[in-house]
Amino acid sequence: MRRNGQRIGTWLCAGFAAVAVLTACQGEPEAPLEFAGPEDGTLFNADTLGEAAWEVSSDDGVPETVGFVLDAHAVDADRDAGTLRWSPDTLDDGEYHLAVQRTPVETDDEAAEPEVLHEWRFAVDATPPEIELISPDSAVVAGEPVVVAGTTEPGAAVTVADQETTADQDGGFELELTDAPEGELQIVAVDAAGNSSDDAFTLVTVPSRVEVDLVRSVHVTPHAWATPSFRERILAMVDDGIINSIALTLKDEGGRIGWNSEVELAIESGANEGVYDLEETIAFLHERGIHVAGRIVAFRDPKLGPWARDNGHLDWLVQTTDGEPYTGRYECCFTNFSHPDVIEYNLAIAEEAARAGVDDILWDYIRKPDGPRANLVLEGIPNDEPLEPAIIEFTRLADERLSKYGVRHGASLYGIAADRPTQIAQDVPGMSQYLDYVAPMIYPSHWGPGEYGVADPNRQPYDIIDATLQVWKAQVEGTDTRIVPWLEDTTYRAWDRPHQVREQIRAARDQGVEEFLMWDPGVRYTPDAYDTIPQGRDE
Incomplete structure (x- = not known):
């Protein structure tokens, strides 16, 4: 969590009806609001989303008219004397807009809109990348190079036997093992959000092979x-x-x-x-x-x-x-x-x-x-x-x-x-x-x-x-x-x-x-x- 240092000075009478303003505006201005949260544009995975939190704080307390709105829908937040805090439990994968809004006090002006005090944009990708192995699909000849190829999430980092490559824009990846051992090999894919998948495949070798088109x-x-x-x-x-x-x-x-x-x-x-x-x-x-x-x-x-x-x-x-x-x-x-x-x-x-x-x-x-x-x-x-x-x-x-x-x-x-x-x-x-x-x-x-x-x-x-x-x-x-x-x-x-x-x-x-x-x-x-x-x- 980071405090971005943004402060907004507000008055106790802000948004009140005219009669109320005459009385309330004679008071001192309320303490400014401060906003803290992950950096704008952050991409979360399942683990980091669980640790994320956004806060609004003020020395005079956060007014009841101030709240969090996620994609135009109000969300429940924890409120104590000086802080309003929201942490999501889970969210579907996708892009999100989180705003801090002040709800106007009821007035004769039915067109009054909530006031956006601060906003963040973030994205969630909590789904581990799938791995589909295309090659090798059968035994390979011992001592010869073997090409490991398949598909996963575009841009994911793929590691096999300590060799790494990056999946292309279609999710395809390919790397060559010069001396692959027989037995179980791990293949790991990590996407841009940090989600990780691993799969094991058994590399079977044969001593030699001769293939003919016509027997x-x-x-x-x-x-x-x-x-x-x-x-x-x-x-x-x-x-x-x-x-x-x-x-x-x-x-x-x-x-x-x-x-x-x-x-x-x-x-x-x-x-x-x-x-x-x-x-x-x-x-x-x-x-x-x-x-x-x-x-x-x-x-x-x-x-x-x-x-x-x-x-x-x-x-x-x-x-x-x-x-x-x-x-x-x-x-x-x-x-x-x-x-x-x-x-x-x-x-x-x-x-x-x-x-x-x-x-x-x-x-x-x-x-x-x-x-x-x-x-x-x-x-x-x-x-x-x-x-x-x-x-x-x-x-x-x-x-x-x-x-x-x-x-x-x-x-x-x-x-x-x-x-x-x-x-x-x-x-x-x-x-x-x-x-x-x-x-x-x-x-x-x-x-x-x-x-x-x-x-x-x-x-x-x-x-x-x-x-x-x-x-x-x-x-x-x-x-x-x-x-x-x-x-x-x-x-x-x-x-x-x-x-x-x-x-x-x-x-x-x-x-x-x-x-x-x-x-x-x-x-x-x-x-x-x-x-x-x-x-x-x-x-």
């Missing part, structure tokens, strides 16, 4: 990658410019994990094979500019299944109506894709791979086992309810879990799922809400005669790929979900293998699909069948 990938098993002769053939395909990615199996159809995972259930169930070192493998591939899609076979799991059965977790398994583990045509067992522990196991493996730097997670066997729905019992899903929603929910949970790592994820889906979703519990439009891409398995050798109007799909690879992709494109229309089809380069039913591979790639391209995942369980591909990736389209 051209081949399937590689753990043992093939660990075998020098197989590995060199794959790397030669990259060097020749015909592929830019490998779909490295992380967890296979046998429930086996290719590296020594630290996930507790992987250790307890004996799933770890330790065929390769995951972090070293990712680093090696990334150094050569090779994108890595980590393939995880989720719910067909002959490792976790028997362990669950033997350890009293039958509810982790798809069961028969007799309460036995359902096998169908699979070895034990098919796990329950609606059970939280089964879901967590698969997501934990995927997250471990994401932390190691895998660029994509490619789910496989996220479906029900073959067989009629009536023969399958999944605890947690009533027997009369469909199974598709549980698979969709898994893709949502996976998307949520992986998003902070900047990892894309896709799903290998049955070719028939596009127009026969209930046969395999794969609802393509529903899953596409949460997947970055779908990978339909549309191998020509797997279609029967007459499918999609193609008399002999295996002998007509162009026609069957062309026809199936038309159906799949309709399923993802209106979304940003890509189609990255599984094609085949196998010996199975191959009558002219290079020709069959070329025709599949050509048919996909003619449908506007320039990406592919190529399948050969034996990991023996035919490089002569592949086109060179167009320059400028792979990175």
Whole structure:
């Protein structure tokens, strides 16, 4: 509070009717009024407003006709023998005009106006600035600079990791951290009024990253990658410019994990094979500019299944109506894709791979086992309810879990799922809400005669790929979900293998699909069948 030294001499008779003046004016003049308060034009925040006070004082006391008026409305003030004092409790944000007025004594002059003796203008901004972080929105590569950008109140001072900047006239701010530590970082914004907001965000780092616009990938098993002769053939395909990615199996159809995972259930169930070192493998591939899609076979799991059965977790398994583990045509067992522990196991493996730097997670066997729905019992899903929603929910949970790592994820889906979703519990439009891409398995050798109007799909690879992709494109229309089809380069039913591979790639391209995942369980591909990736389209 400051006293501004302004004094106004007044007379006891001021403003009185003429008769009263004749009597009262014979007295001495009253002591002058003094005004004290914050400096004119002060901007208050919530804390400083609570400490603010404005006063009118006089040695002879402040007349009852003198009071405070805020924006033309009288306010209650504390009055004692020599002082009139007003302190606001709270005020909405905005600009204010505070005046000291003398109210005229009643006279015959109805037009008499209050006399303004003193006035202040001030503003209140008690609202802390909001902070919205725009970047980084996912993991960053360790050791590389990271740009922290977002919006807040215009003109606010923003501090992150001891670096400071000022938000522009639109509230935007941006600063670069040259060596940001992994973990929680504080971001603080202080506006012109001194209001402060702080927010914490977790900066996730990955060892390295390779991004490609168009994925051209081949399937590689753990043992093939660990075998020098197989590995060199794959790397030669990259060097020749015909592929830019490998779909490295992380967890296979046998429930086996290719590296020594630290996930507790992987250790307890004996799933770890330790065929390769995951972090070293990712680093090696990334150094050569090779994108890595980590393939995880989720719910067909002959490792976790028997362990669950033997350890009293039958509810982790798809069961028969007799309460036995359902096998169908699979070895034990098919796990329950609606059970939280089964879901967590698969997501934990995927997250471990994401932390190691895998660029994509490619789910496989996220479906029900073959067989009629009536023969399958999944605890947690009533027997009369469909199974598709549980698979969709898994893709949502996976998307949520992986998003902070900047990892894309896709799903290998049955070719028939596009127009026969209930046969395999794969609802393509529903899953596409949460997947970055779908990978339909549309191998020509797997279609029967007459499918999609193609008399002999295996002998007509162009026609069957062309026809199936038309159906799949309709399923993802209106979304940003890509189609990255599984094609085949196998010996199975191959009558002219290079020709069959070329025709599949050509048919996909003619449908506007320039990406592919190529399948050969034996990991023996035919490089002569592949086109060179167009320059400028792979990175």
